[in-house]
Amino acid sequence: xxxxxxxxxxxxxxxxLTSDGKRKKWDVSGPHFAGWxxxxxxxSPADPDRLYASQSSGWxxxxxxxxxxxxxxxxxxxxxxxxxxxxxxHQWYDGTAHPWEFKRVWHLEPSLTDPDTVYAGVExxxxxxxxxxxxxxxxxxxxxxxxxxxxxxxxxxxxxxHTIILDPVNPNRMYIAIxxxxxxxxxxxxxxxxxxxxxxxxxxIPDPNAEVGHCVHKIAMHPSRPxxxxxxxHWDVMRxxxxxxxxxxxxxxxxxxxxxxxxxxxxxxxxxxxxxxxSDSEHYPPDGKLxxxxxxxxxxxxxxxxxxxxxxxxxxxxxxxxxxxxxxxxCGVYFGTTGGQVYASSDAGDSWExxxxxxxxxxxxxxxxLS
Amino acid sequence: MIRVVLPHHxxxxxxxxxxxxxxxxxxxxPRAVLDAxxxxxxxxRGTIRDQVTQQRRxxxxxxxxxxxxxxxxxxxxxxxxxxSGEEPLMIVGAIAGG
Numbered sequence: 293x294x295x296x297x298x299x300x301x302x303x304x305x306x307x308x309l310t311s312d313g314k315r316k317k318w319d320v321s322g323p324h325f326a327g328w329x330x331x332x333x334x335x336s337p338a339d340p341d342r343l344y345a346s347q348s349s350g351w352x353x354x355x356x357x358x359x360x361x362x363x364x365x366x367x368x369x370x371x372x373x374x375x376x377x378x379x380x381x382h383q384w385y386d387g388t389a390h391p392w393e394f395k396r397v398w399h400l401e402p403s404l405t406d407p408d409t410v411y412a413g414v415e416x417x418x419x420x421x422x423x424x425x426x427x428x429x430x431x432x433x434x435x436x437x438x439x440x441x442x443x444x445x446x447x448x449x450x451x452x453x454h455t456i457i458l459d460p461v462n463p464n465r466m467y468i469a470i471x472x473x474x475x476x477x478x479x480x481x482x483x484x485x486x487x488x489x490x491x492x493x494x495x496x497i498p499d500p501n502a503e504v505g506h507c508v509h510k511i512a513m514h515p516s517r518p519x520x521x522x523x524x525x526h527w528d529v530m531r532x533x534x535x536x537x538x539x540x541x542x543x544x545x546x547x548x549x550x551x552x553x554x555x556x557x558x559x560x561x562x563x564x565x566x567x568x569x570x571s572d573s574e575h576y577p578p579d580g581k582l583x584x585x586x587x588x589x590x591x592x593x594x595x596x597x598x599x600x601x602x603x604x605x606x607x608x609x610x611x612x613x614x615x616x617x618x619x620x621x622x623c624g625v626y627f628g629t630t631g632g633q634v635y636a637s638s639d640a641g642d643s644w645e646x647x648x649x650x651x652x653x654x655x656x657x658x659x660x661x662l663s
Numbered sequence: 664m665i666r667v668v669l670p671h672h673x674x675x676x677x678x679x680x681x682x683x684x685x686x687x688x689x690x691x692x693p694r695a696v697l698d699a700x701x702x703x704x705x706x707x708r709g710t711i712r713d714q715v716t717q718q719r720r721x722x723x724x725x726x727x728x729x730x731x732x733x734x735x736x737x738x739x740x741x742x743x744x745x746x747s748g749e750e751p752l753m754i755v756g757a758i759a760g761g
Binding site: 349355394 | 709
């Protein structure tokens with residue numbers, strides 16, 4: 293019988309939630325790594341028992357944890373993230389040149405085929421890869437050494453590489469996104485990178501159509517159509533039908549097109565989910581109503597999903613890595629809030645319930661579909 | 664043996680309780696003690712001093728014999744009482760944050 297396992301990273305530890313395929317009763321284990329910030333917990337698609345977690349602290353720096361038994365036990369692995377060569381500089385908030393400095397790992401993306409290979413997106417923005425289960429890390433420095441690198445600058449949350457998408461068809465192609473540099477694609481396994489920001493318009497930067505400088509919050513792809521990408525930008529929900537070569541806006545009738553998360557239904561590539569947030573000045577849902585919006589047409593026409601979600605006095609945020617979908621027969625959708633709730637829908641968003649609440653602020657949510 | 668007191672989170676990470684006791688060959692300096700600590704507990708690498716620069720992390724302090732040794736050179740000889748194990752070297756996390 294199929295089941296689901298939800299991996300939750302929070303400001304004060306990690307939690308693992310498990311349920312059978314009905315997804316009505318959930319067991320909660322944790323906190324793992326109590327008191328540490330867990331930016332991301334990710335599972336290998338090639339071995340469901342292999343998990344990786346990014347554990348960090350303002351006091352003690354970065355630790356990477358690995359589990360070989362589905363999260364029952366963990367062990368620290370390598371945490372040495374050294375930029376390749378002379379790191380150089382990027383732009384600082386005041387426009388001055390600032391040296392690249394490693395701060396933390398925001399996102400871990402295990403290989404689609406090899407449990408020992410995993411990618412790490414870090415702050416200050418760079419992409420690292422381990423091929424030995426996280427023991428050793430090497431930078432794919434072609435990204436950071438792209439000619440635009442000295443012009444990249446941090447968003448308010450730091451200059452983080454937060455999205456890594458591996459193309460399931462073309463193993464040499466992957467996508468990454470950086471706040472606030474934009475999106476990039478490699479077609480040669482990470483040696484060289486192309487900015488893919490054409491069509492993005494960001495009114496908050498000097499040239500709204502610039503090659504780089506866009507604050508991309510998240511990108512999602514359906515594995516059956518790897519050339520179709522959906523993006524939640526700082527403002528604007530965007531879509532590309534040609535692997536990021538050109539984007540067009542699909543915000544349509546959303547109440548606000550600011551937000552952080554975006555994801556795609558596991559079985560319907562044109563069904564997309566976002567969670568609108570009022571504005572970059574007020575990081576909470578419009579009108580105090582927590583609403584997921586679903587488009588069944590690949591964008592532009594959106595419906596509010598509210599059943600089971602608080603519709604008054606709700607002022608939480610949902611951060612960029614805090615939405616996920618499972619691939620059970622009726623697609624499950626999950627998201628976590630800065631108020632410590634994890635909401636789940638076992639009917640593709642029609643209805644929701646909190647499967648755990650009162651956790652520390654949720655930073656990330658991933659889900660595994662287990663057979 | 665040199666005694667080292669770790670902050671709570673590093674005791675958890677290293678899976679040790681109370682003090683750590685270390686054999687340090689040669690003169691007992693902060694660098695030598697940290698080298699011995701990281702050799703015995705590799706999971707602590709990078710958590711007390713930066714892996715690349717070897718600089719002490721900003722929110723950690725080294726105390727011993729009621730003195731703050733944090734700003735001493737890393738090759739300064741630690742007090743005799745620390746070298747003899749009479750007093751511990753305390754690695755202390757800043758009382759800050761939420």
